[in-house]
Amino acid sequence: MIALRHIIKAFSPQDKADFISFVTKKNKRGDTKNVSLFKLLHETDLKSKQITDKLYGNHKVNAYHALRKRLFSSLIDFKANKSLQGENSVDIQIIKYLLAARTFLLQKEFKTAYYILDKAEELAQSHLLYPILNEIYHTKIQYAYGNPSIDIVELIEKQKSNSKKHQQEDALNLVYAQVQISLNKSRKEGEIIDVQSLIQNSLHTNQLSLNESLSFKSLYQLLSLFNISAFVTNDYLSVESFALKTYDIIESKPEINKQLFYQINCLYIVANVLFRNFKFEKSLDFINKMEGLMMKNKKEFEKEFILKSTLIKALNYHFSGQADKAIAEINSVHGINQHDKEAYLDLELCRFMIYMQIENYDMARTISSKLFHTDDWYISKAGVDWVMKKNLTELFLYHELDEDDIFSSRLKSFKRKFKADLSRTENTNLRHFLKLLEKLNKVNFGYKEEIKHNLNELMTVSSNKNSDIFEISFYSYFVAKIEQKPIYETTQNFLKSQPQH
Structure with a gap:
């Protein structure tokens, strides 16, 4: 139904x-x-x-x-x-022009028809609408015999050039769909796939690369593929240069006010990549650019993206030592209609995490109590990774509140329900965090030295890879508990110790 x-x-x-x-x-x-x-x-x-x-x-x-x-x-x-009141109205207007022109062509009113086709071509070019441009050029070439002023050689060259762009856009769309389908299948069935190789091979097979001729939609899809690779491998550093080059192409395009939806999505990805690489001020600059585009066309896309932009802004504030500002930012959109359920849940989890970090456990409990749906419901809305992070954060909360019975019950349930997900390579650290937390909860620091040793081993292994900003939060929790220092202060010290690139 x-x-x-x-x-x-x-x-x-x-x-x-x-x-x-x-x-x-x-x-x-x-x-x-x-x-x-x-x-x-x-x-x-x-x-x-x-x-x-x-x-x-x-x-x-x-x-x-x-x-x-x-x-x-x-x-x-x-x-x-x-x-029809938004950007799609442009497509409709061009189709109207095309239909009207074809009617005039059938009536042999060639001059009028080509005047209308010229208007349609200009509009389609300014909005990078390659499929519709193909139809316009096809029609112009078909009836060129009736318009002696047409330069048929120039028209054929335009048609060939546009066809290449259209084919490139189609090929990229196909790669994007295949990677997303493979990733979804992997998550659902627990099948391990090499996403990075899948993306690189698909792009190579279709001879696709970053270039100025790509439309904003294609730039977004290409950037999304690299962002997926960064998410799976936790290697945002290798994607940063590509992300910034993509933005340079976007900024250089003369059609800067067109396809705003895709432009905003690109800026969001760039801001997220910079945040994950601990470049908070630079990330905030891109969020400001993103919000500037959201305000265009009578705030056409504000509702669509306000929760996402707020999330990245709040995370940047929090990890740069401005937790109060981060909370205020999240609270400023709390009454907004939950147009994007996944983004709304990400914000709630972010708020939960911030209150845990600043050790306001009463507020953390309040937020947790409002996340009352089943795990399966949350998986359908926000994904397995979100649910596991929520459950892990709740376990930290139960430990802090000395609710041992609930802690033990939820830990057992968590390990049983997410056994397959926890066995995935990318969740190795999460498994270790669960073991450390179980030790911490059982013996009231009786295993202090052992926990410290395990934690140092874990951090040594992780330091050989790329540090994940969210995992640093979990590291900081254990270190703060062992050294009996404030959690948020410990997190800030960890971030300051990370190498800058």
Whole structure:
């Protein structure tokens, strides 16, 4: 069944008001119940049977399902109309030009037709719409016999050049999809794949590389592939140069106000890469650039990206020693509609982690208590890695609150449920953290020297690789407990000791 409730729950107050107005104007009868159904799905968690009884007073199941279909149809119309108000309206306008021009060509009104095709070409070029440009050039070449002023050689060269760009975009789109599918399969089935080799081989096979001719969408997809590789290998340092080169290409393009969605995504990735490499001020500079693009076109993409930009900003503040500023940043968007559930959950986990680091365990407990859904629910919204980090942070909290029974029960459950995930190579350190925490909780520092020795071994191994900023937080916790120092201060000292690149 279509997830109608989930779609409707994501509506902002403004979207809700706009949709009700849209549907009310469409309704031809006064007794139509689609607005009532929409409000019940948006404002309550009633089951289908309860909604049916509320709307009809008895079990009219068929009537309810027919009403759901009509409401979904209205949702499609509403979403389509809303999308036409954004950048997609450019595509529609060009298609209108193309259809009108073809009509005039059939009527042998060649001069008028080519005037319209020229307008369509100019608009499509300025928005890097290679597939539509192919259609425009195809039409111009097809009817060139009717327009003596056409330079057919120049037109064919334009068509060939655009076809190469289109093919390159198609090939990159294919690689992007294949890597994402392989990664999802790997996570679901526990199959280990060499993502870095997969990406490099796919790009080499399709002769793809970073260059100025790529559209903003293609730049985003290419940058995303390298970001995926960095995430899996925990090697953000090797990606940094590529990320900055990508931004240089974006900044040099004359179509800087086009395809803002992809530009904003690119800036977000660059800011994240810099953050993961401990370059906090530089990362914040890119977040400011990102937010500048979010404000364009009457804040068209503010709602889409505000939670993501806030997350990176808060993390930069926190790890640069400004925890209060980080908390204030997160709190500033706390009442915003949860348009992006994954980003919202990332923010909550970030807030949880910050309060643990500054040892405000009452606030940490409050946040934890609000994360009451099942692990499976959170996995579907934010992924396995998010759930494991949440559970590990909660174990730290139970240890601090001396809730030994809950700690033992949750630890056992965690190890049983995520046995396969914990066995993955990239989670080696997480396994060690669990063992250290179990020792720390059992003996009240009775194994202090052993824990310290294990921790030093773990840090020695990790120092030969790239240090992960989140793992440094876990290291710092154990060191702070052993040396009886403040956790946040210990974290800051660790970060200052990391080599700068």
